[in-house]
Amino acid sequence: MAEHIVSPHSHHHDDSHITSSKTIFGFWLYLMTDCILFATIFAAYIVLKHGTFGGPSAGEALNLRSSLNETLVLLVSSFVCGLAQVAALREDKRKTQAALILAFLLGGLFLWMLMNDLTLLVQGGNGWQRSAFLSAYFTLVGTHLMHIVAGLLWMVVLVLQILYRGLTIPTHRRLLCLRLFWHFLNIVWIFIFTIVYLWGSL
Amino acid sequence: MKTNLRSTKPHEWAELGTFKSYFFGFLLSCILTVLAYFIVANHVFTGTAIIVTTLACALVQMLVQFIYFLHLGKESAPRWNIIVFLFMLLVMVILVFGSLWIMHHLNYQMMLPEEMEMHMHTHEGI
Numbered sequence: 001m002a003e004h005i006v007s008p009h010s011h012h013h014d015d016s017h018i019t020s021s022k023t024i025f026g027f028w029l030y031l032m033t034d035c036i037l038f039a040t041i042f043a044a045y046i047v048l049k050h051g052t053f054g055g056p057s058a059g060e061a062l063n064l065r066s067s068l069n070e071t072l073v074l075l076v077s078s079f080v081c082g083l084a085q086v087a088a089l090r091e092d093k094r095k096t097q098a099a100l101i102l103a104f105l106l107g108g109l110f111l112w113m114l115m116n117d118l119t120l121l122v123q124g125g126n127g128w129q130r131s132a133f134l135s136a137y138f139t140l141v142g143t144h145l146m147h148i149v150a151g152l153l154w155m156v157v158l159v160l161q162i163l164y165r166g167l168t169i170p171t172h173r174r175l176l177c178l179r180l181f182w183h184f185l186n187i188v189w190i191f192i193f194t195i196v197y198l199w200g201s202l
Numbered sequence: 203m204k205t206n207l208r209s210t211k212p213h214e215w216a217e218l219g220t221f222k223s224y225f226f227g228f229l230l231s232c233i234l235t236v237l238a239y240f241i242v243a244n245h246v247f248t249g250t251a252i253i254v255t256t257l258a259c260a261l262v263q264m265l266v267q268f269i270y271f272l273h274l275g276k277e278s279a280p281r282w283n284i285i286v287f288l289f290m291l292l293v294m295v296i297l298v299f300g301s302l303w304i305m306h307h308l309n310y311q312m313m314l315p316e317e318m319e320m321h322m323h324t325h326e327g328i
Contacts, residue, residue, distance in 0.1 A: 025282060025283065028283050028286065029286060032286050032287060032289075032290040033290075035290050035294060036290060036293055036294060036297065039293075039294040039297050039298050040297060040301075042298060043297060043298045043301040043302060044301075046298075046302060047301065047302065047305045064239075064242070064243065068235070068236075068239050071235055072232070072235065075228065075231055075232065075235065076228075078228075078267075078271065079224060079225075079227075079228040079271075082224035082227075082228075082271055083221070083224060086220070086221050086224065180272060183267060183271040183272050184272070186267065186271075187264050187267050187268070190235075190260050190263050190264060190267075191260055191264075193235070193238075193260075194238060194256050194257060194259070194260040195260075198238060198239070198242045198256050199253065199256070201242060202242065202252060202253075
């Protein structure tokens with residue numbers, strides 16, 4: 001533990017930490033505003049949940065079992081992304097990349113499972129045009145899905161950057177922001193799982 | 203002055219890297235997810251109790267992940283991250299509960315007379 005502690009005087013002349021911590025704080029601000037975006041969509045979903053217009057309700061349209069699998073896959077992906085951070089702080093380039101690739105594959109699996117569910121809904125004639133409930137559902141899950149796609153692209157770019165440039169201060173900073181983003185998406189998904197899937201099946 | 207990478211990292215980053223903290227957070231999250239699923243799938247409770255318990259599971263899991271994955275509260279003063287986080291929570295609560303309250307009230311005010319009669323009969327005991 002002691003080797004991690006650096007006296008504040010040793011890097012007074014180096015601006016890169018100040019830039020880094022400003023970037024991370026800025027990214028944190030973005031995540032907090034994203035939370036508010038999701039909160040508005042959640043509010044809209046809860047209001048429109050009963051507007052099924054003769055179509056299926058949440059309990060009829062959604063598969064609780066497959067949502068549990070998706071939740072667990074995303075949780076493991078989030079955990080593995082944390083392990084990438086652990087490896088990066090130990091300067092272990094290989095393990096950092098391995099953890100990032102594993103997190104990417106698990107995230108991809110989550111995306112594939114979710115896309116399967118959504119495709120089945122649309123093929124069954126229950127697309128977003130069907131009712132207010134399904135519009136709200138697709139908006140909520142679709143917004144989360146777009147974020148997941150962005151996170152997966154980010155992982156690919158970061159793995160390549162670490163491959164070519166190594167674990168420099170900028171790649172460290174990017175990894176830290178990516179990890180925050182990925183954990184944040186998992187936290188949003190907890191609420192989608194609870195409010196949409198668990199409450200929907202009651 | 204030659205410095206290695208470790209000493210050029212901001213000192214607060216060192217706190218982010220313990221395997222134990224991630225694993226503990228992961229384990230707790232798994233348990234809470236499966237617990238919430240179990241409660242719903244097996245109908246352990248009914249009515250409001252099931253809503254409250256599953257929401258509690260979600261909120262506790264959110265807290266667990268904010269602490270063990272996002273390391274909220276571990277930063278040094280002036281703690282801007284947590285201040286912004288708390289402000290976000292305030293905005294979120296106003297937004298969500300405000301919207302639901304307004305829409306519920308609107309529904310109530312816009313009911314047809316016969317609907318109102320039924321509503322009063324079933325919900326208000328009149």
